[in-house]
Amino acid sequence: MAILVIAEHDNASLKLDTAKVVACAQAIGGDVDVLVAGHECSAVVEATTKLSGVRSVLVADAAVYANAFADNTSELIVGIASDYEHILAAATSHGKDMLPRVSALLDVAQLSEVVEVVSPDTFVRPIYAGSALATVQSLDDKKVMTVRSSAFDAVANDGAAVTVSIEKISDSLSQFVSQSLTESERPELGAASVVVSGGRGLGSSDNFAILEQLADKLGGALGASRAAVDAGFVPNDLQVGQTGKIVAPDLYIAVGISGAIQHLAGMKDSKVIVAINKDPEAPIFQIADYGLEADLFEAVPQLLELV
């Protein structure tokens, strides 16, 4: 049986998450098709055909899919689901929005945030903010799951899949009004090899500028704790943690972050963790590879000079 992966994209470019979900699909084993539902998304389709090991790219290119609304996208997926035993999407805001609808319409349970494939019907997923890992066997005839992309290495771009057009389209009940996306030249949080994150200790939005400089110097992304987002220092999409972004970069630098379990849930799989905090009792030091008890306003400028 075959596996269907739902592509993650913004109509202009394919997100790296998709290449990671395809890697998860290959760990399950079987033919892998990828669905690109969007509008005027030919560049996305082209990038998807190059993903290593993909058999075919199914394309639903229509204005009604421009905003990737959950209701009509899930109907589209259910319409082609009979050909597939597994349906996978990245555990992004889009995947989390849409895939449970697919599950409910197919009358099967969903597995969320899968981090490991044990066998084609058994998977590992974190529960309680990553305080425990559950190994779950699906008893349903179809396995529908969101995949935590930070747990898988992206497949290469040496494929040559064929494209197949899907003509059947359906309307959404929702209407798009507007969107305000954070404009940034930095890499995306989920795709960056270095992440520099700030917490309440930064004290203000302006003070985040020194972390931005550090992130830029290291070619990394900027992140934040919930406390920093709640305080309005940075926009919501920078939040790393249980209910924000889950990241696992080569280097994670936590600055002025105490390390609540909800934050650790979003970054503890990073390869190297650095913590800079003036409180020696901060829980972040318990999981940091390198800890520095220091005033961040002295340490970060020094760091900027030395790296």
Next chain:
Amino acid sequence: MKVLVPVKRVVDANVKVRVNADNTGVDTANLKMAINPFCEIAVEEAVRLKEAGVASEVVVVTVGPKVAQEQLRTAMALGADRGVHIETDEELVPLSIAKLLNAVQSKEEAQLIILGKQSIDGDNNQTGQMLAALGKMPQATFASEVKVEEGQLAITREIDGGLQSITLPLPAVVTADLRLNEPRYAKLPNIMKAKRKPLETFSIDDLGVNLKSHQKVLKVTPPAERKGGVMLASVAELVEKLKNEAKVI
């Protein structure tokens, strides 16, 4: 307009849970329990809609054991008008919960259903979306702003990369994100008053819903412990370690 708010009883967010000795689950005996934080935000939003004259009645519903009525009382102390308890001792997957909630919704016919985007125990983030699908309703997940204007919903959603504003017709399902509001503390007179608010109890059979077995949890294990590292004396030492030992810069 009637608002239905499904809530869940979970281990308090400030409690650190441990995997039990036989690796079958998480030890929850004697732990402090609470209403799931996202559910509390959903209740608060519904109560604010009532206070603003938009909602006429706020009904809270939960699926769980007898003690879960504590969380219904908590929600009523925050301002919900009445409670519905679907009593079961079984651990149900979100799809089964959604089916039960859908059965309640077909009796209640609420115009708006607000629930938390995820529970902090299962971290599934599924129930609202599944309920919307079963009830053939539109949905707005991860809401940070909810407005009812001219008979439709105007929602701001927290999405990857920023914020999205959409409108959708009623009835609809909204799931609450962290920054939708800051829930109030229940005042003592309201806690007392909540004890006398109506609370109906149903069994799964009463609702006429047939549930299936979908998943088997084979084992639950603690995650690999991250070894604590070293404390360094200076920024210079940190840079040296990152360059020569970890080789990440």
